[in-house]
Amino acid sequence: xxxxxxxxxxxxxxxxxxxxxxxxxxxxxxxxxxxxxxxxxxxxxxxxxxxxxxxxxxxxxxxxxxxxxxxxxxxxxxxxxxxxxxxxxxxxxxxxxxxxxxxxxxxxxxxxxxxxxxxxxxxxxxxxxxxxxxxxxxxxxxxxxxxxxxxxxxxxxxxxxxxxxxxxxxxxxxxxxxxxxxxxxxxxxxxxxxxxxxxxxxxxxxxxxxxxxxxxxxxxxxxxxxxxxxxxxxxxxxxxxxxxxxxxxxxxxxxxxxxxxxxxxxxxxxxxxxxxxxxxxxxxxxxxxxxxxxxxxxxxxxxxxxxxxxxxxxxxxxxxxxxxxxxxxxxxxxxxxxxxxxxxxxxxxxxxxxxxxxxxxxxxxxxxxxxxxxxxxxxxxxxxxxxxxxxxxxxxxxxxxxxxxxxxxxxxxxxxxxxx
Amino acid sequence: xxxxxxxxxxxxxxxxxxxxxxxxxxxxxxxxxxxxxxxxxxxxxxxxxxxxxxxxxxxxxxxxxxxxxxxxxxxxxxxxxxxxxxxxxxxxxxxxxxxxxxxxxxxxxxxxxxxxxxxxxxxxxxxxxxxxxxxxxxxxxxxxxxxxxxxxxxxxxxxxxxxxxxxxxxxxxxxxxxxxxxxxxxxxxxxxxxxxxxxxxxxxxxxxxxxxxxxxxxxxxxxxxxxxxxxxxxxxxxxxxxxxxxxxxxxxxxxxxxxxxxxxxxxxxxxxxxxxxxxxxxxxxxxxxxxxxxxxxxxxxxxxxxxxxxxxxxxxxxxxxxxxxxxxxxxxxxxxxxxxxxxxxxxxxxxxxxxxxxxxxxxxxxxxxxxxxxxxxxxxxxxxxxxxxxxxxxxxxxxxxxxxxxxxxxxxxxxxxxxx
Numbered sequence: 001x002x003x004x005x006x007x008x009x010x011x012x013x014x015x016x017x018x019x020x021x022x023x024x025x026x027x028x029x030x031x032x033x034x035x036x037x038x039x040x041x042x043x044x045x046x047x048x049x050x051x052x053x054x055x056x057x058x059x060x061x062x063x064x065x066x067x068x069x070x071x072x073x074x075x076x077x078x079x080x081x082x083x084x085x086x087x088x089x090x091x092x093x094x095x096x097x098x099x100x101x102x103x104x105x106x107x108x109x110x111x112x113x114x115x116x117x118x119x120x121x122x123x124x125x126x127x128x129x130x131x132x133x134x135x136x137x138x139x140x141x142x143x144x145x146x147x148x149x150x151x152x153x154x155x156x157x158x159x160x161x162x163x164x165x166x167x168x169x170x171x172x173x174x175x176x177x178x179x180x181x182x183x184x185x186x187x188x189x190x191x192x193x194x195x196x197x198x199x200x201x202x203x204x205x206x207x208x209x210x211x212x213x214x215x216x217x218x219x220x221x222x223x224x225x226x227x228x229x230x231x232x233x234x235x236x237x238x239x240x241x242x243x244x245x246x247x248x249x250x251x252x253x254x255x256x257x258x259x260x261x262x263x264x265x266x267x268x269x270x271x272x273x274x275x276x277x278x279x280x281x282x283x284x285x286x287x288x289x290x291x292x293x294x295x296x297x298x299x300x301x302x303x304x305x306x307x308x309x310x311x312x313x314x315x316x317x318x319x320x321x322x323x324x325x326x327x328x329x330x331x332x333x334x335x336x337x338x339x340x341x342x343x344x345x346x347x348x349x350x351x352x353x354x355x356x357x358x359x360x361x362x363x364x365x366x367x368x369x370x371x372x373x374x375x376x377x378x379x380x381x382x383x384x385x386x387x388x389x390x391x392x393x394x395x396x397x398x399x400x401x402x403x404x405x406x407x408x409x410x411x412x413x414x415x416x417x418x419x420x
Numbered sequence: 421x422x423x424x425x426x427x428x429x430x431x432x433x434x435x436x437x438x439x440x441x442x443x444x445x446x447x448x449x450x451x452x453x454x455x456x457x458x459x460x461x462x463x464x465x466x467x468x469x470x471x472x473x474x475x476x477x478x479x480x481x482x483x484x485x486x487x488x489x490x491x492x493x494x495x496x497x498x499x500x501x502x503x504x505x506x507x508x509x510x511x512x513x514x515x516x517x518x519x520x521x522x523x524x525x526x527x528x529x530x531x532x533x534x535x536x537x538x539x540x541x542x543x544x545x546x547x548x549x550x551x552x553x554x555x556x557x558x559x560x561x562x563x564x565x566x567x568x569x570x571x572x573x574x575x576x577x578x579x580x581x582x583x584x585x586x587x588x589x590x591x592x593x594x595x596x597x598x599x600x601x602x603x604x605x606x607x608x609x610x611x612x613x614x615x616x617x618x619x620x621x622x623x624x625x626x627x628x629x630x631x632x633x634x635x636x637x638x639x640x641x642x643x644x645x646x647x648x649x650x651x652x653x654x655x656x657x658x659x660x661x662x663x664x665x666x667x668x669x670x671x672x673x674x675x676x677x678x679x680x681x682x683x684x685x686x687x688x689x690x691x692x693x694x695x696x697x698x699x700x701x702x703x704x705x706x707x708x709x710x711x712x713x714x715x716x717x718x719x720x721x722x723x724x725x726x727x728x729x730x731x732x733x734x735x736x737x738x739x740x741x742x743x744x745x746x747x748x749x750x751x752x753x754x755x756x757x758x759x760x761x762x763x764x765x766x767x768x769x770x771x772x773x774x775x776x777x778x779x780x781x782x783x784x785x786x787x788x789x790x791x792x793x794x795x796x797x798x799x800x801x802x803x804x805x806x807x808x809x810x811x812x813x814x815x816x817x818x819x820x821x822x823x824x825x826x827x828x829x830x831x832x833x834x835x836x837x838x839x840x
Binding site: 031033034036039040042043046047049050051052054055062063064065066067094095096098099102103106107109110111121137140141144145255256257258276279280281282283284285286287288 | 451462475519523565677701
């Protein structure tokens with residue numbers, strides 16, 4: 001496009017920008033927060049335990065009291081339905097899978113991945129692989145605990161496995177963060193080949209662990225969801241089941257602040273996790289476990305429930321993708337994903353423009369996830385990735401915000417091009 | 421007593437023992453677990469959040485969703501009523517104060533007690549002071565995390581402060597475990613002088629911390645409860661507020677498995693704890709916080725509620741102490757405490773007899789806390805202390821069990837005396 005045309009286009013977009021500014025938006029699209037209508041879907045659960053009799057679990061055990069540090073049989077059965085994992089490999093925790101991940105890394109730092117192995121913190125400056133763009137809170141755990149992060153590029157099939165296989169030759173590489181289904185933020189589901197290559201990994205470090213954050217395991221937007229190969233089944237074949245921790249939660253099934261989280265692993269890892277947990281706490285909240293298990297008492301009920309979530313989420317995802325298609329398609333200044341599930345849409349803009357887009361949106365009153373957050377240390381080497389979280393705002397406001405976003409993308413990119 | 425009389429007494433007690441054996445007891449007195457009647461006192465709380473509107477907190481905030489990692493204003497107000505601490509110094513956590521204590525030690529190991537100080541794990545083999553007899557789970561945290569434990573004798577006024585003041589001259593001494601009110605297991609409340617000496621401690625280590633586990637802060641058995649001097653008020657005077665973490669929970673106010681815990685500290689410590697917690701989790705369960713705050717909405721209501729607990733617990737404590745008085749008083753083979761609150765009675769038997777008593781009780785089908793558990797590494801140097809947990813069994817069964825206990829104490833001690 002000739003320079004004059006670009007300048008005209010920029011002026012035109014700036015007028016649009018001023019219009020949005022006058023309209024005075026006030027929206028938060030920074031985090032993957034379910035909308036209020038989604039929370040109402042589980043409201044019935046709140047009244048499910050009322051009487052003393054309601055609070056009794058298997059064998060008449062009083063769930064108001066102490067005991068069962070690794071969780072109730074009912075909650076294990078629920079997560080077995082969700083994940084397909086055997087109940088004896090499931091450890092039920094508190095309300096937050098992030099907390100379980102933080103604790104798992106922290107305990108491995110202090111105590112090692114098993115009883116007879118040297119703690120990570122005593123092995124020098126250890127490293128984690130961080131497929132990126134990825135989840136900022138994973139990276140924050142590493143940064144907090146002083147673990148060096150190595151960026152691994154993402155591909156449409158998941159992390160670049162050549163890079164992963166190469167990196168794990170370093171014995172100081174102790175872990176990798178994965179969101180294998182509907183990845184945060186791209187919504188990519190790892191291919192069968194990727195999962196198999198993970199299960200077949202031969203890291204130099206015996207105490208290398210895959211942090212398989214299956215946050216969106218049943219979070220399909222459409223009847224036909226993506227299929228994720230079962231990594232534990234693959235690990236059975238390769239004999240490397242101890243290499244994987246899977247994390248799941250009901251945060252985006254029931255209530256983000258009051259759900260149930262679990263960690264699933266091999267029998268050896270599970271026994272070890274239980275032994276540490278027994279020192280850390282007497283038990284987690286079994287009443288909330290029972291509330292969930294009574295409400296989600298079959299796989300069918302869970303799937304039906306997730307379809308109700310999907311019905312509320314689909315229009316929001318489609319509003320974003322439709323606007324991108326209409327405004328940005330063919331311009332060469334943006335690429336995006338159209339996920340079949342999860343909580344995010346990833347938008348790549350012209351190199352060097354993401355921070356500017358973030359800041360322009362801030363001027364309009366729309367809070368996006370900070371540019372750079374999807375990379376280790378908050379540094380996107382190409383300054384191009386933006387994570388769009390469409391789930392929280394009502395669809396109408398969201399549509400306005402995305403129109404504004406397209407304007408900001410155009411302004412930032414045209415300015416950049418004009419500057420050369 | 422002449423040898424012949426002792427032998428006759430022993431034979432007589434062994435007959436009693438056989439009678440109990442034939443009766444076939446099956447009781448657990450090993451842990452401080454509230455009885456079922458106590459749990460029923462809070463049952464109404466279970467139905468307190470039902471509708472969507474019920475789940476909204478201050479400023480109409482939706483407590484089903486993410487946010488407020490350090491807790492809700494309502495829960496902070498509740499713990500302010502319980503503790504007298506200012507709300508801004510209170511951080512609300514999950515359901516278990518033990519978990520908060522474990523995490524506090526673990527985070528100090530990994531990250532240090534504040535931003536600019538060396539992590540405990542990088543300072544060599546650090547040490548904790550363990551007033552004993554004490555709480556076995558405190559000691560288990562140290563043992564798990566490889567912290568050396570130093571036994572500090574208990575006195576009727578609390579820990580032997582001469583020994584504490586002497587021990588903290590070692591810069592590797594980084595902490596001390598305290599249950600300052602109705603201590604576990606002796607039920608001792610630290611004297612005013614003891615609390616003042618704690619507040620005036622000048623440890624060699626800047627990063628020395630007092631772990632003030634105020635588990636029984638409102639857990640009086642009688643209308644006139646013991647008074648515990650406010651350590652934070654004393655620390656204000658000495659300028660050493662950063663030296664203290666206070667831990668509290670509703671585990672023995674509402675539900676042991678489904679309560680709310682909190683940590684209270686100085687403004688600087690609180691800010692640091694919040695900053696670490698924000699990396700560890702997005703939030704704790706705010707719905708359970710709201711449930712508690714709605715049910716316990718004033719200090720009066722909490723005190724009234726604790727009087728109901730006391731009415732259920734007093735007969736149990738008195739059944740134990742009455743039996744001890746009747747059977748063991750004046751024998752010279754046992755000493756015990758008669759606490760005004762808390763969850764335990766401490767029984768000291770003739771030196772070298774506690775393990776034998778534990779094992780004899782096991783033969784009768786009564787599970788006591790293992791002998792030795794009240795000391796670091798499970799090693800009671802005089803093998804004499806037994807922790808009696810009278811709260812869980814119904815009063816009738818408890819009375820039988822204590823009669824059996826007195827018989828076992830006599831058998832063990834007479835045997836020991838006869839053996840010389």
